[in-house]
Amino acid sequence: MKNKADVIEWLEENRKIFTDMADAIWQRPELAFHEFFASALQADFLEEQGFRVTRDVAGINTAFIAEYGQGSPVIAFAGEYDALPALSQKAAPIKEALAPGAAGHGCGHNLLGTAHVAAVAALKGWMAENHINGTLRYYGCPAEEAGGAKTYMARDGLFDDLDAAFNFHPLYANTASKGSMIGVNTLRFRFHGRSAHAGAAPHLGRSALDAVELLNIGINYLREHVTPDVRMHYSITNGGGAPNVVPAEAEGVYMIRAHQPDNLREVTQRVRKIAQGAALMTETEVEEIFVAALSSMLNNHTLADLQYANMQEVGPIIWSDSELDFARQINQAYPPGTDAAIMADYGFTAEKLSAPLLGENYAPLDEGKIATGSTDVGDLSWKTPVSMLTTACWSLASVGHSWGVVATSGMSIGHKGMLHAAKVMALSAIDLYTQPETLRRARAEFEKQLKAHPYVNPIPAHIQPPRFEPGQE
Ligand SMILES: [Zn+2]
Structure with missing residues (x-):
């Protein structure tokens, strides 16, 4: 893998490795701090690929770090793999549980973590072939939905030497965020x-x-x-x-x-x-x-612009007729007007709604906006410049944490969104390894924010993360 085009090609050629990984995690949903299967699957894979793997970090047995290369810059990818309770759903366009009462991937975290694994696997090949100086790191981060492992990882200093980090989340549109979360x-x-x-x-x-x-x-x-x-x-x-x-x-x-x-x-x-x-x-x-x-989420604007530039290089997601039909059926099963209400948050009006899914790439849509949800990516974003990327993995009426999200996360719509994210993040990381000036600008922006509001980790010193053994409720 000599250049960006080779990296895109490698990800396409090897797509089955990653869609199989995402499907395996989708089929075996695990709740916060209980992600034994998902974390082992990803850690074992990266170890086989030649990454140095450290398991059980920050006192959390389903958290791990996989690292390749050495020296600076240190570029990180933070993935998640936890599911949500009582959201079991088939990969079908009608609401029907796979196992009634069981957990399900209602936030698409099976795609989330795996997209980062795909990006780092591709980047390792590119770094090796081009003799790139620098460190590549994947953080396997449990419990985004409840508990927030990244906040404990931040407290333990695990993010202290980072130069920049990427985080992807499945959503409705391909765009990098310039907004904030509380x-x-x-x-x-x-x-x-x-x-x-x-x-x-x-x-x-x-x-x-x-x-x-x-x-x-x-x-x-x-x-x-x-x-x-x-x-x-x-x-x-x-x-x-x-x-x-x-x-x-x-x-x-x-x-x-x-x-x-x-x-x-x-x-x-x-x-x-x-x-x-x-x-x-x-x-x-x-x-x-x-x-x-x-903590609240800071999105680095320099990195968001970089991701948008690379998104255009990758091109839009092209949906097949059967995928569009699948999404249309899901949308029709939600109350009328749900898609319009969701799209209003993006500032999109009715004409965007003629398609049941969005495939195009959008420049950052949320500059200056403060979303009133929260994520543990926030604590990572106070330790290093972070860019949060979203790609189209959900049909337009699929409300977050509901059955429609589980359905498309277990089939080709989610797969395409996930691979799009892996490509955009891998290309953006290539730029950071090869353009010190971009990294310097991202850092300067980050330092300015930190100077205005110094970071204090919000977890009291005496609190330890929850710890479970396999099979323990
Ligand atoms: Zn989520």
Whole structure:
């Protein structure tokens, strides 16, 4: 593989290796921190390809690093492979579970991780043939959907020596992001009170449920006095038992989101004060339990422009009539107007909707936009310049985390989107290895952002990641 054209050709010639890998992971969906099959499949493959593989990193047994080459620059690819609960679905255009109640790839992470594996496998061949100085690294990152392994990996310094990183996510359109996503703190507040007969001796009880309710009321009053990007949502995970018993134990889980890390820290502190106030009012004790914390996402504009340039070199995705038909059938199964609502987020109007799938390449569509979801790619993006790429893998009405996404992630539509991503990222990495000036510009942009808001890892020092053994729920 001498040049970019050879890399594209190699990926096409070897496409079956990677579509088989994505399908194998799709057929065996594994939940966050339980990705034993997927992580071993990818780590074993890269080891066979001549990568140096380190398993069980950052205290997470389904996280690994595969590395090739040496010295600088160090270019990284961060892949994911976890599935979502209760989303089992056949690779068919009608809603039908493969195994009712089982997990499914409702976010397409079977394609996500594998696209990066394909990119690094191709790049290794190109680096070897051209005697390229530099390090190529793939991070196998578990638990994007729940827990956020990258935040633990960032805390452990695993991203400290990177010069740039790529991350791809399956979605609706081929485009690199210039937008941002907000950070999140997920916490449980568990209140401990005193039980008593709710009819005969309520004055002797102290209700933990009252405390949860007062905490929720306090949060709802706080909403008026936060910046517009802030999101606070909760559910009651334990509301007590019998109504004639004053609940001694009650608990709620809370997600607090904000764009700027210092604002997120401040709003979280204010929620803690409300929890303490609720405990004070009810004469109960409050216990805070950490669930997860993810930082906001910074997308590097220099790298986004680079990816768009390479996308044009690769060309659009060409769909077959049967793929378009498959996507059309899925779209028709969602409520009317779903595709229009999803496309409105891209600023696309009705004329774009004549096709059930998008195949063209788009210049970044979200500059200046702050999406109100969160990802653990955020913590990677505070350690090195990152570019998030999306490609068309989903039909236009397939809502994220729903059956339509599982369906196209297990067949040729998802395969084509995945290979498109592998090609665009591989070509962009070639530019970074051969154009130090581009890397310098990306770095300068990153340093400027970091200077304005220094990074603090959001996980408390004493918290360890969840750890499971194979077969353990
Ligand atoms: Zn996802």
